[in-house]
Amino acid sequence: MVNPGKPSRGCDVCRKRRIKCDEAMPSCSYCLKKKVTCPLYKSQFDIAWRDQNLVAEKSVQRRKNATEKADRERIAGKQLAKLTSPSVPRVLSQDYECYAVSFFLSSYIPLPRDQEVRQGFLGYLYPVWVQTDSTSPLRPAVAAVASCMLEAWSQLKPDLPLSLSRLQYLKGVAALRNSLQSTEVVGDDVLIAALMLDMYEQLRSFWMLKPNNSPHMSGAMALVEYRRRVPFASETTQRVLLGARNQIVGRALSNMEPVPSNVSTWADMTQDVPKTPGFRLDDLNIEVANLQALALRLNSDTTVQDLSVLGILKKATELDQRLLAWTSTIPDDWAPTRVSGLDCISQSVRDAGLYQNHCDIYKSIFIVRTLNSHCCSRIKLQLTILTCLKHLSKGNFNTALVTASETALEIIQELADNICASIPYHLGDRMTIGRIDDKVAQYPHIAGLSVPDDHYVGAAAFGGWLLTAQLSELLSPGVPLRVGQRHWIGGQMQRVRKIYAIQPHKASPVLGSIVNGMDA
DSSP states (O other): OOOOSOOOOOOHHHHHHTOOOOOOSSSOHHHHHHTOOOOOOOOHHHHHTOOOHHHHHHHHHHHHHHHHHHHHHHHHHHHHHHOOOTTSOSSOOSSHHHHHHHHHHHHTTTOOOOTTTOOSSGGGHHHHHTTOOTTSTHHHHHHHHHHHHHHHHTTOOTTSTTOHHHHHHHHHHHHHHHHHHHOSOOOHHHHHHHHHHHHHHHHHHHHHTOOOOOSHHHHHHHHHHHHTTSOOOSHHHHHHHHHHHHHHHHHHHHHTOOOOTTGGGGGGGOTTSOOOHHHHHHHHHHHHHHHHHHHHHHHHOTTOOHHHHHHHHHHHHHHHHHHHHHTTSSOGGGSOEEEOSTTTSOHHHHHHOOSTTOEEEOSOHHHHHHHHHHHHHHHHHHHHHHHHHHHHTTTOOOHHHHHHHHHHHHHHHHHHHHHHTTHHHHHTTOOSOOOTTOSSSOOOOOTTOOOOHHHHHHIIIIIHHHHHHHHHHHTSTTOOOOTTHHHHHHHHHHHHHHHTTOOOOTTOHHHHHHHTTOOO
8 A cells, every 4th residue: 555645754763752853864863862873764765655554454443442442331331320229320420440449449348347357358458559549550450350340240241342340450460560660669559459450360250150360369479479578567568468378278279289388488477467267277278278289199199108198198187177176266256156947037048048947147258258168178178088098998898997988978068068058148038130238138147136237238249259169169079968969059059140140151161060060
């Protein structure tokens, strides 16, 4: 394509800076002034016959981007206008990003208020957030998570090309990269920004049932190691570090991988933080994850010696006893209250999902999260014990081994029943997607007491997200359950899928089978 206008022979330096080049020889005035080598000028013939396809493509792409932006705002406005929740306005705010962040901070960050309950890094986001400026990577990272949450509650798919959360995510990645390149000081905001970007990927995995292959957790670990040169002085900084550790340990347990060795030493940098039950449980779960990864070799390595099997069995039994002892160190008000009558469990809750005609009531949704995590860790250890006993009993019938296997099966069943008894507390009678502050929903309660106001928001905001990982653990291959229980749990997973408008992804057959209640 021939350029129809008058061509310019200006040097590339002037052209990139969009300034007029005097085309002097042997160097233009600008390059001479800046003391840079002037690339000189192309011939008049080459300029006149230069290819203009790239220029045309950029012009078309700019118009396309402008059209897509207008479409995003129009679609988001229509979706939000359909909702009747007071937490989501019927008219879209002019500043969508500010509204999404306000929605996120008001719905998710204040919970939980009890320091003994806090375990993840979200509980310490706000003190760091208020101290950042517009150049901090934490701003777009939080906006990405906030927009993703708002889009999900508005029944918009967070992975669409038109998704506003995806744009904020890309801004957050770029801002994080720029921050790391421009300064040697890694502040709390940079570390939390990496964790928030990882959380965004977790949310997309949750709502789209896609495998989570986020690299940001590895980046967060690298940032912590880089910061070892500077002491983690403040209590907030140390709590953020322990919150990051909680995410890493949970990921290792889920993926059946060992916890990186350097993460195990992070607790040494947090002497100023009181060790809550959740933090002490993480200490134990590091050992559970490492032992679980080691025990996997028993199923794949046929040359394992009896001595190593006995060693794993001894370690699993000892660790299970320590997990059992952990329950005696938690506050008394963490213990659940079991209810069963119609005055505590309405018929609508029973119809939605009630196992064994009773359920448990807890002080908060975050307490049951910690206790169910404890149950899942013990289930993993019992499965390891069963694997060891199976190897030891090959060709050797032993009454003691049979008794030990039966005991492990009983413990697994009891722990699975405890998790099932918490489902009505998480979901109430909800069957479809609703409002995050919906007080029409029915939840089980203690006789003579009403459902606390903060439970309506807490259960809607976190209930399904926390429960999915725990139910997925029960549906894992090899977990022995009584007849019919696996099918019932699968039905509850289908229910979570409807409540949170989860869309299965074609590339995730394993996750899809878990949600459908099928054996993997």
